[in-house]
Amino acid sequence: MTNPDGELVGVDASLRVRAVLEGEFVNDVPPPVRTPWRRQAVNWWRCSPRVPLWAKDRVHAVQAVKDLVVAVLRSPFRFMGAVVRGLVVAVRWWRSWVTVRDYREAAEQSEKLADKFTDIRELTLFRWKVTGAIVLTVAVVVAVLDLVYGHRVFWIAGVVVAVALAILGRRKDGSPGRKAVLAGPRTLTWTMDPQVLVDAFRDAKLIGKDETLRLVDRATRRGEGWAITVDLPATRKAADVVKHREALASALAVDEIQLSVERVRGNGGHAGRVAMWVADEDPYAKPPIRTPLLGVHRWDAWRPVPFGTDARGRRIDLPLVWTSVLIGAIPRQGKTMAERLAAAGLILDPHTRLYVADFKNGKDWKAAEQVAHRFMSGDDSEHVLAFLDWLVELVADVQGRYRRMQDLDDLTCPESKVTPDMSRDPSLDMPITALVVDEVQIPLEDRTPVEVQGKKLTAGEYIGELLTWLAKKAPAAGVILVLATQRPDSKTIPSSLRAVLGSRFALRVMDWRDSNIILGEQMNTRGYDSSRLLPSHKGVGILRPDGETQAGVDVLALIVRTFYMPNEDWREICQRGRALREAEGTLTGHAAGQTAQPVLDHASVAKAIGKGTPVPADTERVDEIALPEPLASVADYLADGLANDDGRDFVPTAELVDALGVEPKGFGLDMSAFGCRPTRDRVPTEDGMKQVRGYAIADIRAAIERVRDAAVIEAEMIDDDQ
Numbered sequence: 001m002t003n004p005d006g007e008l009v010g011v012d013a014s015l016r017v018r019a020v021l022e023g024e025f026v027n028d029v030p031p032p033v034r035t036p037w038r039r040q041a042v043n044w045w046r047c048s049p050r051v052p053l054w055a056k057d058r059v060h061a062v063q064a065v066k067d068l069v070v071a072v073l074r075s076p077f078r079f080m081g082a083v084v085r086g087l088v089v090a091v092r093w094w095r096s097w098v099t100v101r102d103y104r105e106a107a108e109q110s111e112k113l114a115d116k117f118t119d120i121r122e123l124t125l126f127r128w129k130v131t132g133a134i135v136l137t138v139a140v141v142v143a144v145l146d147l148v149y150g151h152r153v154f155w156i157a158g159v160v161v162a163v164a165l166a167i168l169g170r171r172k173d174g175s176p177g178r179k180a181v182l183a184g185p186r187t188l189t190w191t192m193d194p195q196v197l198v199d200a201f202r203d204a205k206l207i208g209k210d211e212t213l214r215l216v217d218r219a220t221r222r223g224e225g226w227a228i229t230v231d232l233p234a235t236r237k238a239a240d241v242v243k244h245r246e247a248l249a250s251a252l253a254v255d256e257i258q259l260s261v262e263r264v265r266g267n268g269g270h271a272g273r274v275a276m277w278v279a280d281e282d283p284y285a286k287p288p289i290r291t292p293l294l295g296v297h298r299w300d301a302w303r304p305v306p307f308g309t310d311a312r313g314r315r316i317d318l319p320l321v322w323t324s325v326l327i328g329a330i331p332r333q334g335k336t337m338a339e340r341l342a343a344a345g346l347i348l349d350p351h352t353r354l355y356v357a358d359f360k361n362g363k364d365w366k367a368a369e370q371v372a373h374r375f376m377s378g379d380d381s382e383h384v385l386a387f388l389d390w391l392v393e394l395v396a397d398v399q400g401r402y403r404r405m406q407d408l409d410d411l412t413c414p415e416s417k418v419t420p421d422m423s424r425d426p427s428l429d430m431p432i433t434a435l436v437v438d439e440v441q442i443p444l445e446d447r448t449p450v451e452v453q454g455k456k457l458t459a460g461e462y463i464g465e466l467l468t469w470l471a472k473k474a475p476a477a478g479v480i481l482v483l484a485t486q487r488p489d490s491k492t493i494p495s496s497l498r499a500v501l502g503s504r505f506a507l508r509v510m511d512w513r514d515s516n517i518i519l520g521e522q523m524n525t526r527g528y529d530s531s532r533l534l535p536s537h538k539g540v541g542i543l544r545p546d547g548e549t550q551a552g553v554d555v556l557a558l559i560v561r562t563f564y565m566p567n568e569d570w571r572e573i574c575q576r577g578r579a580l581r582e583a584e585g586t587l588t589g590h591a592a593g594q595t596a597q598p599v600l601d602h603a604s605v606a607k608a609i610g611k612g613t614p615v616p617a618d619t620e621r622v623d624e625i626a627l628p629e630p631l632a633s634v635a636d637y638l639a640d641g642l643a644n645d646d647g648r649d650f651v652p653t654a655e656l657v658d659a660l661g662v663e664p665k666g667f668g669l670d671m672s673a674f675g676c677r678p679t680r681d682r683v684p685t686e687d688g689m690k691q692v693r694g695y696a697i698a699d700i701r702a703a704i705e706r707v708r709d710a711a712v713i714e715a716e717m718i719d720d721d722q
């Protein structure tokens with residue numbers, strides 16, 4: 001209901017709205033909302049550079065209180081120090097006054113000391129007298145006051161003199177006093193005195209003589225060390241400080257392993273803002289930490305896997321899905337441990353399929369046999385060729401996945417990438433699949449000849465090409481490569497393969513070149529060189545992650561100490577992985593006891609990676625190579641004996657000469673030319689056992705192999721020349 005003015009009546013006044021007259025302009029934009037003054041004040045308080053940091057947040061407030069307590073506790077000692085310094089300064093001043101040093105020096109300089117000697121002596125005498133008179137007067141006055149007012153006069157006089165001396169002897173820029181030749185330890189003095197930090201930056205040539213730093217965040221206790229954030233002078237770059245970390249560590253008198261320097265990026269940072277953290281002691285000298293995976297029942301392969309801790313003790317997780325990992329180091333530095341950590345997270349996800357190839361042929365990977373879809377341990381040619389088949393199988397699998405993704409709707413598969421739901425859907429058959437290879441240099445260096453599209457190449461070369469293709473194409477389809485190598489040189493790991501391996505972890509290597517091969521070009525010039533890590537720091541390496549870690553999304557690389565996972569923990573994790581797979585019904589392949597080998601479509605795989613059908617140089621193919629005489633006739637005659645180890649290991653020369661119808665002397669010379677020298681052995685005859693001359697079957701077999709290998713290599717060289 002409205003009154004004649006158009007206002008609502010009988011309604012709460014707060015809800016009353018004035019009626020809108022016809023043709024009246026109505027502004028739809030709501031009136032600006034006024035921020036309450038209280039919030040304004042809080043915002044101002046938080047953002048104002050005038051309000052000290054300790055009044056803004058708890059961490060800094062706690063640190064300020066700690067600093068205050070320390071300052072109060074140290075104050076008596078500092079006061080005493082200042083008094084002693086003041087006394088020294090006062091005595092020095094008095095000595096120079098009483099000996100008229102300035103006058104004497106001026107006379108000396110103008111070579112008129114002899115003329116002025118009498119004046120100087122008189123003045124000295126006079127000043128001694130003045131000194132004596134003052135001392136006497138002061139003594140008399142104090143004695144009289146003492147008689148009148150009691151002993152407190154002594155105390156008051158003492159305190160006044162001490163305060164005066166302390167003021168005189170206080171530390172300040174340009175304060176008088178000698179500088180110690182051997183100054184005390186520099187370590188941590190910078191936390192109390194920012195000037196020491198500025199000097200360290202100057203000494204390390206990170207800032208100029210006339211430049212200074214600006215404190216962003218005062219020194220605060222973080223973990224087991226001190227953290228501080230500073231701004232460099234304009235035009236100086238934080239990246240240079242990261243690069244010259246070692247010089248700064250020297251200037252701060254700490255081992256460089258104790259000093260962590262990061263550029264602060266993003267909103268709160270800029271190109272000249274540096275966050276430093278200095279550990280109290282070597283952060284890697286402590287006992288290693290066991291992997292947190294032991295405490296979990298299962299893991300999700302899509303979550304980054306707990307990998308290790310950085311110097312500050314922050315846990316660093318390694319993202320694995322959609323990337324590939326290369327781990328490199330010289331022997332016994334913790335490569336296998338690091339690789340097993342990455343694999344452990346995947347093992348604890350029952351929807352993950354694992355291919356484990358252990359070319360180290362040790363027991364480190366044995367436990368993975370119970371969960372792996374494919375597993376092998378060995379370093380012979382047969383293992384390398386079987387590995388080649390795995391790669392062909394994986395390439396075909398990846399191709400199949402991409403083909404099937406084309407038919408999926410956008411809801412299930414929004415991009416040409418496997419999603420968590422897709423990877424867990426058994427009907428799609430696209431589980432996260434990890435190919436874990438230890439000592440990958442062994443298959444990559446293998447020289448077993450294979451033929452691909454009519455072209456002969458070594459198994460190692462073909463494996464390199466297949467791995468490169470997989471590293472490029474497979475991660476998005478959910479197939480991950482985790483490769484570890486003991487020989488990170490450019491010949492072993494082709495640069496085309498390295499270029500597509502997203503995450504790198506370099507434990508200690510011999511020199512910066514090897515470090516760059518693992519971490520990437522120029523990484524040593526950016527301050528990341530794993531050859532500088534200490535041999536005693538097992539499991540410590542430089543991680544260059546592909547994706548975000550706890551250290552931040554923009555961190556290029558960081559030093560990480562991997563978690564410790566001895567064999568017993570590893571076995572425990574593999575057993576859990578098996579139990580999980582059994583429960584989910586995802587146990588397949590080798591682990592499930594299925595021995596069926598994959599049906600390989602070599603032709604289409606070779607076509608996909610730009611090659612033809614690979615044909616392993618098996619016995620049949622090698623047999624096709626024509627042997628020279630008389631080796632060919634010997635091989636024909638001994639055909640069965642050579643192929644099968646049927647118990648005969650010696651053939652008499654007389655038997656061969658008879659059977660082949662050759663001249664004995666010439667036959668002996670020809671066989672020697674192939675490296676087959678006659679020996680003596682006992683053979684059964686009609687007259688019993690008799691010692692005769694002849695050839696060991698093993699020697700003949702070796703000679704045939706040598707000739708065939710030489711023929712294959714020659715063919716390769718001709719191919720290469722073409």
Ligand SMILES: Nc1ncnc2c1ncn2[C@@H]1O[C@H](COP(=O)(O)OP(=O)(O)OP(=O)(O)O)[C@@H](O)[C@H]1O
Pocket residue numbers: 288329330331332333334335336337338360486538539540561562563564
């Ligand atoms: N994070 C770690 N903390 C403490 N010790 C570790 C760590 N990682 C590895 N180690 C120790 O380092 C040694 C070598 O480890 P590992 O076998 O993993 O090295 P590797 O580089 O694979 O050796 P190889 O080249 O012989 O295969 C082992 O004795 C292991 O206990």
